[in-house]
Amino acid sequence: MIYSSVVFLYYFLPVVLVVYFLLPRINHKNIFLFIASIVFYAWGEGKLIVLLLAVGISTWGFSHLIITTKHKKLFAYTGVVILIMILVYYKYVLYLISINTDTGDGFFSNVKYVMPIGVSFFTFQGVSYIIDVYRQPQNHERNIFYVLLYISMFPQLI
Numbered sequence: 472m473i474y475s476s477v478v479f480l481y482y483f484l485p486v487v488l489v490v491y492f493l494l495p496r497i498n499h500k501n502i503f504l505f506i507a508s509i510v511f512y513a514w515g516e517g518k519l520i521v522l523l524l525a526v527g528i529s530t531w532g533f534s535h536l537i538i539t540t541k542h543k544k545l546f547a548y549t550g551v552v553i554l555i556m557i558l559v560y561y562k563y564v565l566y567l568i569s570i571n572t573d574t575g576d577g578f579f580s581n582v583k584y585v586m587p588i589g590v591s592f593f594t595f596q597g598v599s600y601i602i603d604v605y606r607q608p609q610n611h612e613r614n615i616f617y618v619l620l621y622i623s624m625f626p627q628l629i
Contacts (some may be wrong), residue, residue, distance in 0.1 A: 473515075483507075483510075483511065487503075487504075487507045490503060491503060491504065501616065501617065501620055502616060504620055504624065504625075505616055505619055505620045505623065507625060508620065508623040508624055508625040509523075509524075509623060511625035512588070512589075512623060512625065515588050516587055516588055519587040519588075522557075522561075522587055522590070523587070523593055523622070523623055524619070524623075526554065526557065526593055526594060526597050526622060527593075527597070527615075527618060527619040527622040527623060528615065528619070529550070529553065529554070529597070530550065530554070530596075530597035530600050530601060530618060530622060531612075531615045531618040531619070533546050533547070533549065533550030533553075533601050534550070534600060534601055534604040534611050534612075534618070535611070536550075537550075537601070537604050537605050537608065537611070538604065538608045538611045543605060543608075544605070547601055547602065547604075547605035550597075550598075550601040551598050551601055551602065554594050554597045554598050554601070555594070555598065557590075557594060558590060558591060558594040558595075561586055561587060561590045562586060562590065562591065565586065566586070592627070593622045593623065596621060596622045597622055600618065600621065600622070
């Protein structure tokens with residue numbers, strides 16, 4: 472879904488704003504914003520919503536390991552490296568494979584190149600959160616849905 476599309480401007484955004492301001496508690500508002508963000512991302516990416524959720528869940532998991540174990544540095548580095556590897560895979564490896572497929576010859580000639588919308592943004596959101604928790608463990612959010620909302624919030628995703 473594109474921000475300037477009719478569907479977003481006249482249907483999605485007004486419904487999200489009305490429901491958000493009608494909900495009484497902040498917890499309900501946050502859960503609703505998470506669901507709206509997932510719908511927004513799924514509208515444009517479909518199956519790749521799994522990648523967004525995997526990045527969010529692994530970000531929360533590594534941050535949780537940072538605050539609960541004595542190997543804080545190991546889990547911080549591992550989390551950052553895994554997230555950067557995901558970014559490199561989707562932005563560069565698949566791109567290089569697609570260049571090979573454009574020539575029509577080679578092992579990967581039938582591979583389709585798909586780059587998820589906002590992959591750089593939500594990956595770096597995860598990296599920044601892991602680093603923030605490593606530096607200041609009191610910033611760890613125990614509720615996984617808040618971390619998922621931080622990573623997937625639709626107004627900043629694209």
